[in-house]
Amino acid sequence: xxxxxxxxxxxxxxxxxxxxxxxxxxxxxxxxxxxxxxxxxxxxxxxxxxxxxxxxxxxxxxxxxxxxxxxxxxxxxxxxxxxxxxxxxxxxxxxxxxxxxxxxxxxxxxxxxxxxxxxxxxxxxxxxxxxxxxxxxxxxxxxxxxxxxxxxxxxxxx
Amino acid sequence: xxxxxxxxxxxxxxxxxxxxxxxxxxxxxxxxxxxxxxxxxxxxxxxxxxxxxxxxxxxxxxxxxxxxxxxxxxxxxxxxxxxxxxxxxxxxxxxxxxxxxxxxxxxxxxxxxxxxxxxxxxxxxxxxxxxxxxxxxxxxxxxxxxxxxxxxxxxxxxxxxxxxxxxxxxxxxxxxxxxxxxxxxxxxxxxxxxxxxxxx
Amino acid sequence: xxxxxxxxxxxxxxxxxxxxxxxxxxxxxxxxxxxxxxxxxxxxxxxxxxxxxxxxxxxxxxxxxxxxxxxxxxxxxxxxxxxxxxxxxxxxxxxxxxxxxxxxxxxxxxxxxxxxxxxxxxxxxxxxxxxxxxxxxxxxxxxxxxxxxxxxxxxxxxxxxxxxxxxxxxxxxxxxxxxxxxxxxxxxxxxxxxxxxxxxxxx
Numbered sequence: 001x002x003x004x005x006x007x008x009x010x011x012x013x014x015x016x017x018x019x020x021x022x023x024x025x026x027x028x029x030x031x032x033x034x035x036x037x038x039x040x041x042x043x044x045x046x047x048x049x050x051x052x053x054x055x056x057x058x059x060x061x062x063x064x065x066x067x068x069x070x071x072x073x074x075x076x077x078x079x080x081x082x083x084x085x086x087x088x089x090x091x092x093x094x095x096x097x098x099x100x101x102x103x104x105x106x107x108x109x110x111x112x113x114x115x116x117x118x119x120x121x122x123x124x125x126x127x128x129x130x131x132x133x134x135x136x137x138x139x140x141x142x143x144x145x146x147x148x149x150x151x152x153x154x155x156x157x158x
Numbered sequence: 159x160x161x162x163x164x165x166x167x168x169x170x171x172x173x174x175x176x177x178x179x180x181x182x183x184x185x186x187x188x189x190x191x192x193x194x195x196x197x198x199x200x201x202x203x204x205x206x207x208x209x210x211x212x213x214x215x216x217x218x219x220x221x222x223x224x225x226x227x228x229x230x231x232x233x234x235x236x237x238x239x240x241x242x243x244x245x246x247x248x249x250x251x252x253x254x255x256x257x258x259x260x261x262x263x264x265x266x267x268x269x270x271x272x273x274x275x276x277x278x279x280x281x282x283x284x285x286x287x288x289x290x291x292x293x294x295x296x297x298x299x300x301x302x303x304x305x306x307x308x309x310x311x312x313x314x315x316x317x318x319x320x321x322x323x324x325x326x327x328x329x330x331x332x333x334x335x336x337x338x339x340x341x342x343x344x345x346x347x348x349x350x351x352x353x354x355x356x357x358x
Numbered sequence: 359x360x361x362x363x364x365x366x367x368x369x370x371x372x373x374x375x376x377x378x379x380x381x382x383x384x385x386x387x388x389x390x391x392x393x394x395x396x397x398x399x400x401x402x403x404x405x406x407x408x409x410x411x412x413x414x415x416x417x418x419x420x421x422x423x424x425x426x427x428x429x430x431x432x433x434x435x436x437x438x439x440x441x442x443x444x445x446x447x448x449x450x451x452x453x454x455x456x457x458x459x460x461x462x463x464x465x466x467x468x469x470x471x472x473x474x475x476x477x478x479x480x481x482x483x484x485x486x487x488x489x490x491x492x493x494x495x496x497x498x499x500x501x502x503x504x505x506x507x508x509x510x511x512x513x514x515x516x517x518x519x520x521x522x523x524x525x526x527x528x529x530x531x532x533x534x535x536x537x538x539x540x541x542x543x544x545x546x547x548x549x550x551x552x553x554x555x556x557x558x559x560x561x
Contacts, residue, residue, distance in 0.1 A: 007364060007367065010368045014368070014371040018375055025380045025381070029390060029391055029392065030390070030391070031389070031390075031483065032380075033386055034382075035386070035387065035480050035483065036385075039445065039446070039476075085395075085398070085399055088395060089392055110471075111472045111475070112472070112475040112491065113399075115471070115479070116398040116476075116479045119480060120394055120395060120479065120483075123386070123391075138472045139468055139470050139473055140469060140470075142500075143501075143504075145500075145535060147535060
């Protein structure tokens with residue numbers, strides 16, 4: 001009897017730990033992914049969707065404009081909705097994102113905002129997540145640096 | 159208090175005070191487990207007393223399970239926990255020397271200090287020998303540096319090397335531990351030496 | 359049923375729970391999502407190219423410029439004093455010691471802002487030090503620092519300071535990037551040594 005009682009305490013303890021683990025696992029407000037996956041997804045622009053690909057999706061997408069203050073910024077594309085970047089993780093918006101079965105495509109007038117939002121949502125576990133590629137590649141260097149071979153460091157005091 | 163993420167803002171003196179208490183606790187635990195007795199420690203190698211295995215393996219597993227659970231609940235930042243660099247040559251040679259010393263002297267450094275604290279003279283000589291060894295190492299470092307630094311594997315962790323998650327590795331280790339404890343029991347029955355007591 | 363069996367049951371039970379833990383907190387972001395979002399929308403994470411130019415002219419060592427472009431692009435030209443951590447290699451543990459330095463502020467830049475923003479978000483999420491982005495990236499740097507000229511008749515003191523800042527940064531950029539590769543590194547090491555001697559301090 002005594003032994004069963006102490007074994008019972010042990011099982012109770014294990015059940016408590018298991019419940020705590022389950023509660024923490026299903027907590028939606030936690031980052032659970034490996035950042036390496038986000039880095040892999042951005043390589044070769046594989047998380048980008050061009051306008052042509054967008055048209056090919058035939059309206060089976062959720063296009064989100066991240067303009068702040070509840071206003072669209074930059075181009076307002078047909079079939080897009082506005083979610084301000086500050087309110088991205090509000091319950092209503094999370095529900096919209098969770099319920100979407102199609103590709104989720106982010107865009108805004110500021111490439112930095114879109115990039116940050118993409119990483120945050122990717123690390124929260126959203127799978128079909130893309131960025132609408134702007135017309136010109138934002139990471140192309142548009143200048144050419146000409147080395148000045150006549151530069152002599154010893155003549156200038158820096 | 160180290161990498162516990164909820165207690166990261168303590169001033170230095172509180173950290174040192176906590177370290178002192180932990181040290182006191184550790185010494186107390188060693189002494190009450192009977193590790194000041196060289197006969198008990200040597201018994202691990204002859205098979206008649208496997209307390210060392212059980213105590214240290216249990217401590218390792220409690221630490222492992224505790225740190226995994228705390229890390230899962232976000233209370234411990236495992237990235238801040240120090241992982242030893244693995245120099246294969248140095249580890250093997252050092253292990254052999256230490257093992258020989260352990261069975262000959264009947265102490266290892268930690269238990270040697272614990273025995274010293276209760277006034278045992280052989281522990282005193284043992285620790286003196288240890289200090290001489292450390293001194294010789296430092297003096298001859300330039301000649302043995304190449305061997306010492308050879309075969310560097312970085313900060314290896316077994317679970318990464320095996321390719322399993324830390325949780326799975328913990329489970330494997332726990333199963334191994336339970337098996338070893340059971341084997342230890344058998345060994346104690348098989349190799350028992352009732353004439354050797356751990357009275358001193 | 360003695361203590362050993364009870365203890366073994368407890369340990370094996372915990373082991374089973376641990377073996378099935380769904381994710382590894384050790385690798386994922388340390389910050390909570392709403393904390394990270396709050397930091398992302400703040401304007402204080404950006405430095406303008408003029409501010410970065412001033413850090414370079416003053417040889418401010420509390421900042422570390424991090425170029426997230428590829429190695430070839432870094433070699434062709436880069437902002438003097440910056441280190442190259444290609445974003446494709448960002449998850450390599452060897453960069454952690456550079457990214458996670460206490461008291462040092464990281465300023466990320468790429469050609470534009472996209473890659474720098476990716477790097478900023480990941481770095482901040484992992485709670486590595488203080489992170490910033492250079493607004494506009496290297497394209498903006500080139501446009502402002504290298505190419506801008508003062509147009510007009512009279513110059514106010516403020517504009518004078520601004521253009522002098524840009525001109526000095528332009529000089530440093532051109533001269534360092536025109537050096538053959540092996541001399542670039544040695545140059546900056548020597549400059550830092552000189553500056554610290556003039557300081558007269560202990561470090």
